[in-house]
Amino acid sequence: MPEPMVVKIMRAHKNAILAQEDSKMEEMARRWLQVEKKLKDDLQALALEAARMKGDGQVINKAVAMRIERAQKLLYQVRAETGRYVEWADGFISDYQALLAEQGLEHATDAIMAVMKEYDVRGTFDKLNVSAVESMIGLAGDGSPLKRYLGDVHSGAADGMLEALINGVAQGIHPTKIAEEMANGLGIGLQQAMNTARTESLRAYRNASLMQYDASGLVIGYKRISARDERTCAGCLFTDGQVFEDLSQFDEHNQGRCAAVPVLEGLPETQWQDPFDWFKAQDETTQESILGTGRFDAWKNGASLESMVKRVMDPTWGGAYVPTPVQELGN
Ligand SMILES: [Zn+2]
Structure with a gap:
């Protein structure tokens, strides 16, 4: 069965949205590299110190790790760097939501017109403009500010980093490798930010589409x-x-x-x-x-x-x- 025009158009739109999403996620990851770069030397120094402590017979668990002065300083820095990232991500995701909301309106209009064309129906309908969707920008699906969810970025990064440190030391891998794993562990924060970006932008897209459907009166x-x-x-x-x-x-x-x-x-x-x-x-x-x-x-x-x-x-x-x-x- 050949797919109807409206389905073809909607699939093409969705593919374009997903390709756009890939490039947005790349941008978020690129920006995150600055967080890693700023912390790189200190990750290395902490990995070395913890590996040395283990060599001296200490077991490095979370409580012990948290008492290392170098770790405390690093966690403070993680908070500062992820905080800067969140500031940036909040604006970035809001802009992305606005873009998708606008595309949601346009794509919904295209879908309605494709169905009308399919059945040779003529006529016009109300088209919403961007101001109609402004109220959802910068907010998560439960109506709270995006920043509330981006707050997890810090704790995710800190926990991921510490866990990698503890596991790496326990496994006795080389401190350079431990530092790399710690940098990867920080990346949990990035994953959380990306998850918010993907979920909340697609939600804006869907909601805007439905609003346009509703406003059409058709x-x-x-x-x-x-x-x-x-x-x-x-x-x-x-x-x-x-x-x-x-x-x-x-x-x-x-x-x-x-x-x-x-x-x-x-x-x-x-x-x-x-x-x-x-x-x-x-x-x-x-x-x-x-x-x-x-x-x-x-x-x-x-x-x-x-x-x-x-x-x-x-x-x-x-x-x-x-x-x-x-x-x-x-x-
Ligand atoms: Zn599913």
């Missing part, structure tokens, strides 16, 4: 569509094709890549291949990658594909469709 609901590749999870794939009428809500897990195809009043819903048929047509490697080994085995033992998706509800972050935990699958 859209009465949306049909979920998933990315359909080996990285798509069971939660996303098996809600693909379902129609929802509430334009104020799109249940999605962190870093989900699903999109909302508009359903227009008086027009048939856009049709595409059933996700179950699609899944069954994939090779076993793809099937196992999508389900995960435990669920794949359960499916082979008779559990239904329909049972592989579960809706969970978080009081702060709202609903999400996720793969059903293996232990909850009956055979």
